[in-house]
Amino acid sequence: SQQGEEDPQALSIQEGENATMNCSYKTSINNLQWYRQNSGRGLVHLILIRSNEREKHSGRLRVTLDTSKKSSSLLITASRAADTASYFCATDGRLTGGGNKLTFGTGTQLKVEL
Amino acid sequence: DAGVTQSPTHLIKTRGQQVTLRCSPKSGHDTVSWYQQALGQGPQFIFQYYEEEERQRGNFPDRFSGHQFPNYSSELNVNALLLGDSALYLCASSLVGADTYEQYFGPGTRLTVT
Numbered sequence: 001s002q003q004g005e006e007d008p009q010a011l012s013i014q015e016g017e018n019a020t021m022n023c024s025y026k027t028s029i030n031n032l033q034w035y036r037q038n039s040g041r042g043l044v045h046l047i048l049i050r051s052n053e054r055e056k057h058s059g060r061l062r063v064t065l066d067t068s069k070k071s072s073s074l075l076i077t078a079s080r081a082a083d084t085a086s087y088f089c090a091t092d093g094r095l096t097g098g099g100n101k102l103t104f105g106t107g108t109q110l111k112v113e114l
Numbered sequence: 115d116a117g118v119t120q121s122p123t124h125l126i127k128t129r130g131q132q133v134t135l136r137c138s139p140k141s142g143h144d145t146v147s148w149y150q151q152a153l154g155q156g157p158q159f160i161f162q163y164y165e166e167e168e169r170q171r172g173n174f175p176d177r178f179s180g181h182q183f184p185n186y187s188s189e190l191n192v193n194a195l196l197l198g199d200s201a202l203y204l205c206a207s208s209l210v211g212a213d214t215y216e217q218y219f220g221p222g223t224r225l226t227v228t
């Protein structure tokens with residue numbers, strides 16, 4: 001089952017604008033990760049934020065985490081056409097005996113138009 | 115440094131048939147996870163392999179089975195295929211004990227069941 005929902009399901013913006021995507025989850029977490037997926041292919045890791053962090057930056061990406069509300073947001077600043085993709089949040093669950101599994105949200109489809 | 119590779123890229127099977135998908139992890143990684151991604155959904159965890167054993171399984175029936183070889187590569191087998199098994203199957207590799215919890219994904223195998 002999906003961990004939670006992402007909002008909006010789809011987002012269309014003009015190049016140069018900022019894009020904000022939100023993610024809600026259901027259970028307590030160790031960390032939350034954001035991934036990008038182009039055209040239904042493999043996922044690319046973007047950024048990880050730990051449960052004791054509130055905000056993290058990486059290049060044009062800014063992620064916030066509110067564990068009291070069980071929510072996270074991903075902000076992409078100065079968007080480019082190449083940012084067009086689906087974006088997923090994923091929570092990290094430890095497995096018995098070690099290792100971890102990712103539980104993904106439903107994703108936000110971002111389209112950046114020229 | 116080779117990333118995660120998967121084969122084949124696309125596959126078309128008929129209901130009731132069996133299929134085997136293959137995955138080679140990123141160099142240096144020892145753990146392989148498999149995910150199923152239905153159209154328009156986020157990936158769902160199938161199972162994870164470490165030291166040639168299944169570590170944990172998600173909510174998938176026994177028709178889904180796997181194997182990990184001594185070189186850490188892995189196979190996913192699906193028996194008695196159903197139309198609902200049509201999806202993108204993603205393999206992800208990681209390293210036990212790594213602090214980042216990041217999983218590296220392959221490009222996926224698109225399975226269509228007719």
